[in-house]
Amino acid sequence: TSPFAWLRTRFYYLLIRLYFDQEFSVEEFTQGAKQAFSVVSKLLSQRKLDLLEGLVSAEVLQVLKEKISLLPDSHRDALAADIDSIMYTTEGDVRIYYDDDGRKFVSILMCFWYLNGASLPDEVPGGAKVFQIVFGDESTKEKKHLLTANYEFQREFTEGAKPDWTITRIEHPRLLE
16 A cells, blocks of 8 residues: 555554544454455355344345345355465554434444365456466475455444444455446
8 A cells, every 4th residue: 555545544554543542553453354254255255145134234234135145155265264375454444423313433444364175167257367376396286366356434423322343345356246
């Protein structure tokens, strides 16, 4: 990320701690986001969409139900990310906003890079290359794909609101389109 973007996100984290949640920790949020990403991606892969209620917004869940039913098995298998296979995680964007009723919200977009051994073609529709990593020697060769996913987490900070983060956007580029 650019230095400007890094400073911007750190400034927003400071605002969150000062005005919304004095106990907010970037490290704890990131660890929780990784766990949520792993759980949600596995449930998507297994088509257990009913178990996503409460974790994912109703709007996103409706879109996912339509998209998941159309996915080939190889793409569906590639959605699953074991927490140990997450190679890199970073914030994409942090926003603080108020709606017309005066409710306060914070949303944080998290970007994940993970390894997955699903059987994907070397190229996917649109001519995009899928990055591959080969482990082992010729006799025990194991091919894994380096895939990306973007999940946006939102929490309402209005007094009396539940203190839960909800996933309001799920993107698995080249897989879930």
